[in-house]
Amino acid sequence: MVKIKTVFKAVPGFSRSTAEILPFLDRWLSGQDERFIRKVKKIFENAAVDKRYSFMSPEEVFSTSTFEERNNIYIREGIKLSTTCLSGALKKAKWLATDIDFLITVSCTGIMIPSLDAYLINNLNMRQDVVRLPVTEMGCAAGVSGMIYAKNFLKANPGKRAAVISVESPTATFQLEDFSMANIVSAAIFGDGVACVLLSSCEEDNGPEIVDEGMYHFVDATHMMGFSLTNTGLKMILDIEVPESIATHFPAIVRPFLEKNNLTIKDIDHLIFHPGGKKIVEVVESLFGVHGKNIDDTKEVLRLYGNMSSATVLYVLERFMDKKPNKGEKGLMLSFGPGFSAQRILLQW
Known part of the structure; x- marks a missing residue:
């Protein structure tokens, strides 16, 4: 464990x-x-x-x-x-x-x-x-x-x-x-x-268990996000199709991963989502919202700090850890990045 x-x-x-x-x-x-x-x-x-x-x-x-x-x-x-x-x-x-x-x-x-x-x-x-x-x-x-x-x-x-x-x-x-x-x-x-x-992985240490994890890679999507190394530094590549592409792939990203663990979105108590930006947040919020879920902590981290690339989802995780969820409650961590890819972790307190 x-x-x-x-x-x-x-x-x-x-x-x-x-x-x-x-x-x-x-x-x-x-x-x-x-x-x-x-x-x-x-x-x-x-x-x-x-x-x-x-x-x-x-x-x-x-x-x-x-x-x-x-x-x-x-x-x-x-x-x-x-x-x-x-x-x-x-x-x-x-x-x-x-x-x-x-x-x-x-x-x-x-x-x-x-x-x-x-x-x-x-x-x-x-x-x-x-x-x-x-x-x-x-x-x-x-x-x-x-x-x-x-x-x-x-x-x-x-x-x-x-x-x-x-x-x-x-x-x-x-x-x-x-x-x-x-x-x-x-x-x-x-x-x-x-x-x-x-x-x-020490028996004496407590905290939420990582029940499962997985990566999901979009095909032929290397152009959507990244950096170009130029003489003036790292130049951002950010395609306008990113939010729409996430929405299109969202069912394939989330459902099979949860089904493998005999779960559905309704079984997830806490959504620990990386706030890529306002448009991505709105897309994901609408996708989770139909299931009665919210990503309020994600939006709050974006408001207070902006998108800090890989660190941002960890700021969101800290907020949930500090709330001390009840035993047995489940959390889904989700982030997106260049490649294009999605990374997922299933937690249980």
Whole structure:
């Protein structure tokens, strides 16, 4: 039996409300057509995001800083915040850093070699035989993916413990000279954040059990989401067909996975869904709504923090963990990412 012991988050030091971002848009869009400027502002105002956190100040985000300079900030702040986050999770669980047998780090918004896990091992004086796995290039789905990898390791190794740390800085990928809808929409919905999940196959540890997990891959959909590596950094690829494609595939993503466990959507008490953006949230809300279910916590995380790529669903999970659901209640974790793919986890408290 593999259980989730705890979830812990860390937010970057810089933050701005949507209203505070608008003056920066005025300077960025100076010289553009007035109708276009109004349209961009509307996108920000209607993104269902009230506040965004960032590894960088707004002045740095909207500056001509180079890919190297932004990536260096991503590395520096990523190491610092992930160390704080893992330390906080261990303290919350009353574990020691040396209790961790398997260390998974998740990120797609910067480049770091050695990978983040190497720095965590040194910063927290972890064991020299801890197993490392950096998960990159899986985008928003990687938070759930990392948990799936941890679950499989722990299932094969009873009496062990694992940490999954997600570190994301989408604001570091903002392209100053790119006025495409993909760059604008991503700037409107994304924010930065760090989260850590501790998992265990030790009998003495409690928490919701991971009953089942699975991945679902869309065919011929590699064009829908991702990054292009350019001279100015990671340039967002975001196809307008993403929400509609999710709606089309939704029955195949959810129903067979639940049926395999002799369940239907009606049997799920808690929907722990990754808030990809307002349109995706609306699509999923309508699909679950016909079954009398809500994704209010997903919408609240989007409002408070924006989409932090792989870390976001872990922020949603933390909200449910802190509510301490009743014994026997079930939860469905669901996230989407480049590939295109869906990642699913079935939980039982």
